Amino acid sequence: MEAVLGIDVGGTSIKAGLFTPEGELLEERKVPTPALVDDAAYAVVTDGLKRILDAHDATPEDVIACGLDIPGPVADDGTVGFLPNIKLDPEGLVGAISSVFPRAQIAFVNDANAAALGEMWAGVAHGTSSYVLIALGTGVGAGVVANGRLVAGAFGAGGEIGHITVNPNETLTCGCGRKGCLEQYASAKGIVRLYLAECEARGVTPVKIEHATDTLSVFRALAAGDDCAKLAVDQMCEYLAQAMAQVSCVVDPAMYLIGGGVAGAFATFAPELRRRFAAHALPTCRDVRIEAASLGNQAAMYGCAYEALRLRDAAGK
Amino acid sequence: MEAVLGIDVGGTSIKAGLFTPEGELLEERKVPTPALVDDAAYAVVTDGLKRILDAHDATPEDVIACGLDIPGPVADDGTVGFLPNIKLDPEGLVGAISSVFPRAQIAFVNDANAAALGEMWAGVAHGTSSYVLIALGTGVGAGVVANGRLVAGAFGAGGEIGHITVNPNETLTCGCGRKGCLEQYASAKGIVRLYLAECEARGVTPVKIEHATDTLSVFRALAAGDDCAKLAVDQMCEYLAQAMAQVSCVVDPAMYLIGGGVAGAFATFAPELRRRFAAHALPTCRDVRIEAASLGNQAAMYGCAYEALRLRDAAGK
Numbered sequence: 179m180e181a182v183l184g185i186d187v188g189g190t191s192i193k194a195g196l197f198t199p200e201g202e203l204l205e206e207r208k209v210p211t212p213a214l215v216d217d218a219a220y221a222v223v224t225d226g227l228k229r230i231l232d233a234h235d236a237t238p239e240d241v242i243a244c245g246l247d248i249p250g251p252v253a254d255d256g257t258v259g260f261l262p263n264i265k266l267d268p269e270g271l272v273g274a275i276s277s278v279f280p281r282a283q284i285a286f287v288n289d290a291n292a293a294a295l296g297e298m299w300a301g302v303a304h305g306t307s308s309y310v311l312i313a314l315g316t317g318v319g320a321g322v323v324a325n326g327r328l329v330a331g332a333f334g335a336g337g338e339i340g341h342i343t344v345n346p347n348e349t350l351t352c353g354c355g356r357k358g359c360l361e362q363y364a365s366a367k368g369i370v371r372l373y374l375a376e377c378e379a380r381g382v383t384p385v386k387i388e389h390a391t392d393t394l395s396v397f398r399a400l401a402a403g404d405d406c407a408k409l410a411v412d413q414m415c416e417y418l419a420q421a422m423a424q425v426s427c428v429v430d431p432a433m434y435l436i437g438g439g440v441a442g443a444f445a446t447f448a449p450e451l452r453r454r455f456a457a458h459a460l461p462t463c464r465d466v467r468i469e470a471a472s473l474g475n476q477a478a479m480y481g482c483a484y485e486a487l488r489l490r491d492a493a494g495k
Numbered sequence: 496m497e498a499v500l501g502i503d504v505g506g507t508s509i510k511a512g513l514f515t516p517e518g519e520l521l522e523e524r525k526v527p528t529p530a531l532v533d534d535a536a537y538a539v540v541t542d543g544l545k546r547i548l549d550a551h552d553a554t555p556e557d558v559i560a561c562g563l564d565i566p567g568p569v570a571d572d573g574t575v576g577f578l579p580n581i582k583l584d585p586e587g588l589v590g591a592i593s594s595v596f597p598r599a600q601i602a603f604v605n606d607a608n609a610a611a612l613g614e615m616w617a618g619v620a621h622g623t624s625s626y627v628l629i630a631l632g633t634g635v636g637a638g639v640v641a642n643g644r645l646v647a648g649a650f651g652a653g654g655e656i657g658h659i660t661v662n663p664n665e666t667l668t669c670g671c672g673r674k675g676c677l678e679q680y681a682s683a684k685g686i687v688r689l690y691l692a693e694c695e696a697r698g699v700t701p702v703k704i705e706h707a708t709d710t711l712s713v714f715r716a717l718a719a720g721d722d723c724a725k726l727a728v729d730q731m732c733e734y735l736a737q738a739m740a741q742v743s744c745v746v747d748p749a750m751y752l753i754g755g756g757v758a759g760a761f762a763t764f765a766p767e768l769r770r771r772f773a774a775h776a777l778p779t780c781r782d783v784r785i786e787a788a789s790l791g792n793q794a795a796m797y798g799c800a801y802e803a804l805r806l807r808d809a810a811g812k
Contacts, residue, residue, distance in 0.1 A: 324653075325646065331746060332625045332780075336747040341744050343740070424659050426648075427655045461671070
């Protein structure tokens, strides 16, 4: 058999999927992320992968492609940039994987970019050559696909729309060191912050918030008629719509897909987001589709596998 | 011989170039633009093209590709959108050209996109697969190239960076009906307007401005030490740098090329533009190259020819 591996390397856990070359997910396993900087840690990963293969009567030699995504910049040429949220030595990990899976084409992808590619392979973007997947999670990332190809960028910043400036008057500093970035309003953390700020401004006691990214409680409050929650979500939609209008002036996609943890509430905020996008966008782009992504937190795993397969095809293997 | 035609259809004049398939320009001719809506007008164009061919001992059957650019939106699939600045029936014109040049692959391209492609074929972007050409002229347009391919957009709005919102507080309305678009500050008209507004605010008599797009006089005043001209050009650079920082968060190009009429003064404003871009951009993209385009007003003509050749290759002809 020919097998493909897709490995979603997150800050907290690693999700690995075994796929057929046609995109069928045969099995998925999840382990906590070790510090991926020495042979012992690489062996934890490769041993886990070998066990998945074994369970499907496949051998390491059957693996023709293996893609990994990482929470950080990966440029057009595959160069990995600075990784603030994870301990990982890309060269060491590639070396370990290459020696265990000698036939495999290896690919590195940024995590939001991987999610975009996953939706192309097996999700709602199948057959679409022009779209932007926006991942609203702890941060805000995106994967831009144009002419059927991912736009990773010369410096790995393709799709870094979380750092489009939407509020030049912001006084708080974003993680990137600049001020007024989309991520400060449309990430899970941003939505919770907007809600608590609105409550404070009005002298209203907020609902119980479990942690800094607990948007579930904010959306629950919204459903229960909480005005502050409504205002916070409206602000989030406003800034997101403004940023999307800018994105449309650059790559003019046929479709936006909203993914990431916050997309669980997509049905709640979609009408407001669509209305505000139409108000901000160039008239010619107003009819763009704005939909929910379809593969949830498996999207990136699919996308890694797909990108490795694509590189293999491009190399004529 | 095999011949390629590139036809730059502007609001005022049509420039037609005869090229070899390798990109050598053999001859260029220019005629005033007629209303391209009936057979008589199409014949003016095709007869002119036949005369160019004749002068090079080539026949209409030698033409393997013929590209046209137009001042308006052309989508990924070649669909032509609304054309506010020119009377043109795209289907009629294509029909006329096809019947005169039976072997030719026809292509339609937006004008700024054509200029970007021209720079790839025969200009400073040769061999570069990721760049954005920004045309600062009567308006502000751009051609976005990612993964070696033009991003025309699903609705033909790819590269419409002139309509990125850079000043949410603007009270004047842009040609697109929105407010605070880059084009209101970085077009030739915008620069002249900023200069006159600055003079008025300070109660200073401006230098003589010949017409609404006379940036030449503004840049001459700047060279002569005019403070208002300096402030106007600094503002132009500021808004352009802000917009470019947003563009880098979407497609993260390796290079920006500045073209269009205003680029004649590139050496004057480049240091300010580079400084302000570095101040606004995500740290990872700060080292992007910002250069002058190299083909001047021939760029679009080159690009049309190139796009028609590319479509021909893609069709396997």
